[in-house]
Amino acid sequence: MLGILPVGLLGLVAISLSPVSVLAQSSGRNKTLNVPFPDAPADADNVVKDNFLGISWELFVMNYLWGETPDTLSPALQNYLANIRSRMSNPLRIRIGGNSMDGSTYVANQTNMITLTDPDAYYNDVPCDFGPMIFDVLNAMADKIGSMQHILGLSMRNPKDPEILESIMHLAYDAETKLGDSLDSLLLGNEPDLYAGHGERDAYEISDYIPEIATMIDDLSNSEWGNLTERDILGGPTVCCGWDLDEVLNAGLKDFRYKYYTIQHYPTHVCGGVSEKSSNISYYLAHPNTPTFLQWNDAGIEIAKQKSVDMLLTEYNSASCGGDPSVAPTFASALWAVDSALQGAALNFTGMYLHTRELGVLYNLFDPAEASSGVEGALGEGWRTGAVYYAELVMAEVLGSGRGSVVVDLDLNGSRTNWEATVAGYGIYDLESEDGDGGDGGDGGQKKTKSKLALFNFDYPREALGESVGDEGKAQTFVIPANLTERVAYRILKGDNITTTGDQVTWAGQSADGLGRLQGEQELDVLECEGGCEVKVPGPGMVVVWFDVGDVDGEGGGDGFGNIFVGNATVAGLYESKTSEGVRIGSVSGRWVIGLVGLPFAFR
Structure with missing residues (x-):
């Protein structure tokens, strides 16, 4: 089903144009850093798609968050x-699993979706009976928003029990039958x-598991x-803590026909309560921690390669x-979630x-308004948006190409190992064509073109030192060299400070309201860059920079946006118009504002 941009909700795109093509004189109080962007990636083996970052869900809350029917x-x-x-050309990745899935029972003749079976269950392991609903x-959700691809867990806690085994077999059959090609994988345990x-x-x-x-x-x-x-549909072993992936693979798992090898990982935990380690926010702002976090199973990942x-991190x-x-x-x-995804x-x-x-779980991407309102609460407004939700929007846009991309850590200012660095940067190379496409994880020897940069500024104002929000001294100026691209466009992910919560975070000038709708003008800043240019990122914040941006004001006869997402993805709520009135372009206070009024868009 195609999404329709409603007339009542003007998905405005504010585009700031600068004719300056030479480097401006930097203020002495702003930090400045040149951004090297090699012509080709040194290691181009791993091609990823724009649906790289998906969402993992605990089973027992699916009816509460998604709806009963x-x-x-x-x-x-x-x-x-x-x-x-709407920002992807590939199906949205959805994983349904967790401890809840592993401890629950599929009941093929159950008419409702979820029935909780243990009112005294430990909150980190809530079992339920669930049915084909x-x-x-x-x-139905895919019909509303566009295609999705699903990975589901099959329990391995007690597979020798005949009744449990029958339930597992029936779940695998019904999932295959009802989801069809959108069933991406079944994870064993x-x-x-x-x-x-x-x-x-x-x-x-x-030795028991294999x-x-x-x-x-x-x-x-x-x-x-x-x-x-x-x-090819099987995945596993989905280890997290006690077993290394290479140990499991070498013990015999690599001899089975698996589509995915899967692991899950968190930097720390609060299972026994908060601790000094779990409360250390500076960990998440130190880029050297990110490679370490994701290289914890390097030996197993090398076997997979x-x-x-293909390797999946099914939960983080x-x-x-x-x-x-x-x-x-x-x-x-939110910054850490994007940094980690790009590093992955x-x-x-x-x-x-x-x-x-x-x-009420603190790291959630989103929450319904009221715990006391039951499942009906999910049908209303007043949802809370978590800061990490915006990582999903950023990743879909930074990897948007339709053909696949190669991501390289540029090691800006030695940031992979330099603990004093407050920056990080990634270069994104897009595959030029679909010819010879090797699919996920392979590139078929295709040429890669420099297409985007993702640049992070982890510096932030310290109130204890008398520094205030918006302090220009915390901004980071990234210098893009001359003769690299004629014109760039960029969008900023920002919050006032590192402790800012989701309701004050914006991506491209927009934030989600209580019905999940992005509000505010959708911003896109454009710079002439043939002679070099500067992109200033507030501290804290991160920016996605697109190269080779074409004509964006309509004078050249094209929209110029290329793979940059422009528009409004609202599909539910008060606005249901299905008219198509095209694109209105006008100049407002020196800024080009492109209003997409009722313009239907196809999911790419």
């Missing part, structure tokens, strides 16, 4: 997801390295519905067990998933 889909969630999906809701520690299994080791996986694959291949693994098996966020109040709701976590793209991951949970 296809007829009661949450309007706010439709808009939140449509904002992301979940697939109807997933398909969730964090099996914690089964023993959580009391699920006695003294459970890798034979059970072999038996499960055999059962799936010889089910009463036929071979449920006929196509050698076997041409600022701190497991819900996040620390000093970090999780803040702008610092540069380090041989095919996709990553930000995790979101039940109402």
Whole structure:
């Protein structure tokens, strides 16, 4: 289904044009840094798509966040997801899993989506019975916002129980039947390295796990519905903590036909309460921590690369067990989420998933308004937008090309190892054509073209030192060299300070309201850059810079936007007009404002 931009909601795009093509004189109080952008990436093996960053969901809250039936889909969630999906040319990645999925039972004849089965359950492991309504809701959401691709968990906690095994087989069959090609993968188990520690299994080791996986694959291949693994669909082991990926692979998992190898990881946890480590917000502003965070399973990732098996980080966020109040709701976590995703793209991951949970969990991407209003609360307004939600919008735009991209950490100012550095930068190279496309993780030897930069400024005003919000001394000026591109355009992700919460974070001048709709003029700043140019990023903040931007004011006969997303993705709410009145272009106070009025857009 195509999304329609409503007449009542003018998705305005404010475009600031600067005729200056020479470098302006920097103020002495602003920091200035040259940005090297090599003609070609040194390591171009890992090609990622614009749907790289997906969303991971705990099973037991699906009805509360999504809606109970296809007829009661949450309007706010439709808009939140449509904002992301409209910026992609590939299906939005959705993972349904977590401890809740691993401890729950699929009931094929259950008519409602979710039934909670243990009122005294531990909050990090809430079991439920769930039925096929979940697939109807997933398909209905795709009809509203555009295509999605799903990965679902199959429990490995007690696969020897005949009733549980029958439920697992039925789940795999119904998922395949009802979701069709949108079923991307079935993950065998969730964090099996914690089964023993959580009391699920006695003294459970890798040597116990591998034979059970072999038996499960055999059962799936010889089910009463036929071979449920006929196509490449299996993923795992989804380890997090106690087992290293290479140990599991070398113990025998690499001998099975897997589509994905999966891991999940958090920098720290609050499972036993907050701690000095979990509250250390400076960790999330130090770029050297990001490669370390994602290289924790390098040996296993190298095996995946050698076997041409795609790697997924199926769950990440600022701190497991819900996040620390000093970090999780803040702008610092949003910057870190983008930095981590780009680092993952540069380090041989095919996709990553930000995790979101039940109402009130601090690291959530979004929350309904009222806990006391039950499932009906999800149908109304008043949703809260988490700061990390904006990471999804940024990543969809920075990787937007339709053909795939290669991401390289530019190591600005030695930032991969320099603990004093307050900057980071990534170069994004787009594949030129679809000829010879190697699919996810492969490039078929295609030429890569410099297309975008992602530049971070982690500096921020310290109130204890008398520094105020908007302090120009915290801004970072990035210098793009001459003869690199004729013109650039850029958008900024910003918050007043690192502790700013989601309601005060903006991407391209916009923030989400209580119904998930992006409000405010959609900003795009354009600079002539043939002789070099400067892009100033507030502290804290990050910017995406597009190269080779064409004519954006309409005088040259083209829209000039190329792969830059322009428009409004609202699909639910008060505005339901389906008229198509084209594009209105006008000059307002020296800024070009392009208003897309009722313009339908196709999901690319």
